[in-house]
Amino acid sequence: MKVLHVITGLAAGGAERQLLLTLRHLPRHHCEVATLTNPGTVATALRAEGFTVYDLAMRGNRDLAVLPRLTGLIRRGGYDVVHTHLYRAMLYGRLAARLAGVGAVVATEHSLHAGTIEGRPVTAGVRALYLAAERLGSTTIAVSGQVAATLADWGVPAGRVRVLPNGIDAAHYALPTASRAAVRQTVRSELGLPQRAYVVGAVGRLVPGKRFSVLVEALAGLPPERDPRLLLVGEGPERAALEARARRLGVADRLLCTGERDDVRDLLTAMDVLAAPSVEETFGLAVLEGLAAGLPVRHSACPALDELPTEAAPDARKVPSDPASYLAALAAPVPRRSPEQSPPPAVAHYDIARTAAELADLYQRLGRGARPVPAGPRES
Incomplete structure (x- = not known):
């Protein structure tokens, strides 16, 4: 199975480092990464470990020219799954994946709170855009029960959300x-x-x-x-x-x-x-x-x-x-x-090997066209 991870940037933040760690332990899949902007130290680390990283050179939040570039990349790559990370990448990545004909579109919600997303205040427009883009995906992954509760409060159906915590090596x-x-x-x-x-x-x-x-x-x-x-x-x-x-x-x-x-x-x-x-x-x-x-x-x-x-x-x-x-x-x-x-x-409890194995299983189910089913409580 071939997976493209789309992320807003690759500076050394928590979501970016978690992506690197997950790719190191993700079994049975060929993964590549596309960053919309800012290929920082995490991009360097990914390339050093043999992962392909595409820099789409997006110039700002409203640089719509990135959409055809990303759509073309997805179409040429023949990916089975597109997995997005962080708000800007979720907006553009989900839409590009659908335009390219990819049916299995996953997003990990790393930084969502009731009134803020990635540290920025949530306006009515941001929330409406988030919910519209969320419907273009197959499954939204919440990294904690707290994030899943916020998604529910925002109106995301429970059947579209899976709790899959971050992991640590x-x-x-x-x-x-x-x-x-x-x-x-x-x-x-x-x-x-x-x-x-x-x-x-x-x-x-x-x-x-x-x-x-x-x-x-x-x-x-x-x-x-x-x-x-x-x-x-x-x-x-x-x-x-x-x-x-x-x-x-x-x-x-x-x-x-x-x-x-x-x-x-x-x-x-x-x-x-x-x-x-x-x-x-x-x-x-x-x-x-x-x-x-x-x-x-x-x-x-x-x-x-x-x-x-x-x-x-x-x-x-x-x-x-x-x-x-x-x-x-x-x-x-x-x-x-x-x-x-x-x-x-x-x-x-939060070992990365366990989390990565659960993510691999999710890819397999979505790739076969199965309906995503929210996970039950994780065992200790």
């Missing part, structure tokens, strides 16, 4: 103690972080919705004798504002923004705790990655953990998303899980 993070220590030392040296510094880390696009400013404020209050540092892994339009805030608070020398990186696992080893102050997440992939890397996690929203019992993630603590609460949570002693211990049950 737990084995990728399972470094032996000696290897982890060596990587930690090397990464800290490369980043200019003192080996004994207390490093609070965060992973994600530098956008207002991630609320990384909360961590900058908390950083200013952490005891100086611990030599606290804030390591932000990601890039985005909020970077200049975060750095300016750090200068105003007198902690500019303690804030390090790495920019877009594809070595997140190694960067996690340099951290002592992972913080995630966003109040709106559709899954919480960074939280799961931190847990898989053996880090204690302090977070404000993580639907992936909300859908599991508390004991599935004993190293995770929920914290109100304000500077005072994060200061208190990060100033307290934060014990780390020994690298020799098994990862918490939540990590195994």
